[in-house]
Amino acid sequence: MRPTFTSALLFLLCTAVVHAAESTSSSSKSGSRPAEQTSTAPKEAPKTRKVTKEKPAPPSGDKANQSDEERFTAARKAAYEDPKVAELRAKVDSAKNDDTANKAMRSYLRALYGKMRSIEPSLEERINMTEAAALRAVPQAQ
DSSP, X not given: OHHHHHHHHHHHHHHHHHHHHHHHHHHHHTSSSOXXXXXXXXXXXXXXXXXXOOOOOOOOSOGGGSOHHHHHHHHHXXXXXXXXXXXXXXXXXXXXXXXXXXXHHHHHHHHHHHHHHHHOGGGHXXXXXXXXXXXXXXXXXX
């Protein structure tokens, strides 16, 4: 008896959904749209449109138009190119053991973020927070 009751309930539910779908489709056809022409000719496949992404505008020299994120990224890239910062990064890469690498990494991070502060002083608070987080991630030598 239980499977029959479930089947009957499922049948009623499906019927209600189909009826609701038919009533909404028929009400949308009777709207203000003109009736579609019916023909026996085969329908063409819908044409696909090629979607292209718009390229972002090139960065302008005006700092007022740039967001903080863009200025932070630009300052970081400029700091990477500094010879002192690049030299410290080379020391990190060539360190023989973990303690030496950690000391070199801490020096490198201080130099990097110091250079970023000199390049973009308006972002000092964000640079300080990022530097503190980066230094916490590097274990201190004992």
